[in-house]
Amino acid sequence: MRIQLVGLGHVGQSMLQLISEKTSLPNSLIPDARIVSISDSKGTAVDEDGLSPLEVLRYKGLGWKGFKKYIKGYTPLNAIRRVESDVMVELTPSTLSGEPGLSNIKAALRARKNVVTANKGPLVVDYEGLTRTARKVGVRLCYEATVGAHVPVFCLVESCFKADELESIRGILNATTNFVIGQMEEGRGFQKSIEAAVRAGWAERNYSDDIDGLDSARKVVILANALFGSNARLDDVKVEGIRNVEAQVDAARRENMRVKLVCQITRNGSQLELTVSPKMIPLDDPLATVNEGDMAIEYTFKTSKRIFVSAQFLGPRQTAYAVLNDILRIETRSAC
Numbered sequence: 001m002r003i004q005l006v007g008l009g010h011v012g013q014s015m016l017q018l019i020s021e022k023t024s025l026p027n028s029l030i031p032d033a034r035i036v037s038i039s040d041s042k043g044t045a046v047d048e049d050g051l052s053p054l055e056v057l058r059y060k061g062l063g064w065k066g067f068k069k070y071i072k073g074y075t076p077l078n079a080i081r082r083v084e085s086d087v088m089v090e091l092t093p094s095t096l097s098g099e100p101g102l103s104n105i106k107a108a109l110r111a112r113k114n115v116v117t118a119n120k121g122p123l124v125v126d127y128e129g130l131t132r133t134a135r136k137v138g139v140r141l142c143y144e145a146t147v148g149a150h151v152p153v154f155c156l157v158e159s160c161f162k163a164d165e166l167e168s169i170r171g172i173l174n175a176t177t178n179f180v181i182g183q184m185e186e187g188r189g190f191q192k193s194i195e196a197a198v199r200a201g202w203a204e205r206n207y208s209d210d211i212d213g214l215d216s217a218r219k220v221v222i223l224a225n226a227l228f229g230s231n232a233r234l235d236d237v238k239v240e241g242i243r244n245v246e247a248q249v250d251a252a253r254r255e256n257m258r259v260k261l262v263c264q265i266t267r268n269g270s271q272l273e274l275t276v277s278p279k280m281i282p283l284d285d286p287l288a289t290v291n292e293g294d295m296a297i298e299y300t301f302k303t304s305k306r307i308f309v310s311a312q313f314l315g316p317r318q319t320a321y322a323v324l325n326d327i328l329r330i331e332t333r334s335a336c
């Protein structure tokens with residue numbers, strides 16, 4: 001299997017690290033796996049015989065100085081169109097326009113390449129178009145890591161509850177806000193809690209996508225489209241973030257409850273209601289057990305009823321693991 005990687009930030013580098021550490025991943029499971037191109041924002045490293053993950057990580061750390069296989073200005077689109085491969089892994093930043101990921105994914109699908117991505121942007125902007133193209137050309141588009149990183153979401157429903165009917169979803173799907181609310185529960189104000197999150201590596205300096213609920217809203221759109229067959233857009237989600245949640249956190253403590261930023265999808269007749277908002281959760285509700293930067297999702301099915309999955313989230317290594325698992329699913333043609 002020939003793999004192209006676009007985006008070599010936290011997740012892309014963790015993926016190379018995982019591959020280099022674990023000889024079982026993906027090499028013993030996919031014996032002929034090789035990474036034939038790796039692009040970042042400034043250029044692309046190419047070797048059709050396979051790039052060494054450790055060598056790439058070392059030269060990326062040196063700003064590519066002295067690495068002859070790195071071609072400055074050679075864009076991901078050029079690489080996707082010109083370098084032969086079986087899978088394109090898209091790991092550029094999630095943006096409102098979906099770009100550059102949207103164009104990269106479209107180009108890969110048009111070239112009949114399977115796609116694995118952790119990038120929410122393209123799926124929020126054009127879930128329907130991308131999945132239709134993938135079906136039409138007969139390749140797979142896998143995006144397990146887009147919602148909840150390594151928390152099993154799409155593959156769980158696909159492999160275990162395919163015959164059931166999904167009625168609703170509740171989830172805590174943004175690690176940063178969950179960490180920040182946890183800091184507030186310990187008595188810190190909003191600003192001090194954010195600073196603690198930045199220091200602990202949970203929040204970027206530009207944290208508004210997380211704090212204002214946009215990151216969670218993107219996940220709600222993908223869930224609605226992938227699991228409920230909807231054609232939802234970001235505007236369809238009613239969003240409230242956690243900037244003004246301090247008083248609610250205090251009130252919750254007095255009433256033996258916890259505040260969580262909850263993503264929710266419920267049916268209202270033939271309509272779906274999509275919301276992201278801070279909610280007071282009783283302590284005996286499983287969502288109240290989700291601490292720090294962990295994430296969780298609760299599905300309610302017509303027959304199977306409530307299924308709750310939660311996972312400890314520590315960072316991009318786990319996201320990278322979910323990406324690798326998607327690559328293996330493509331190789332083994334499995335649902336999960």
Ligand SMILES: NC(=O)c1ccc[n+]([C@@H]2O[C@H](COP(=O)([O-])OP(=O)(O)OC[C@H]3O[C@@H](n4cnc5c(N)ncnc54)[C@H](OP(=O)(O)O)[C@@H]3O)[C@@H](O)[C@H]2O)c1
Nearest residue numbers: 007008009010011040041091092093094100118119316319
């Ligand atoms: N971090 C997580 O655990 C996590 C969890 C779930 C989903 N995700 C999603 O996964 C994706 C990657 O996350 P990340 O944390 O690895 O992001 P990141 O650290 O910001 O890395 C982004 C990478 O994309 C490259 N890039 C930016 N614009 C580009 C362009 N126009 N052409 C080619 N490459 C470009 C950057 O290049 P330079 O290196 O040159 O700057 C960088 O290598 C995002 O969409 C994110 O939302 C991340």
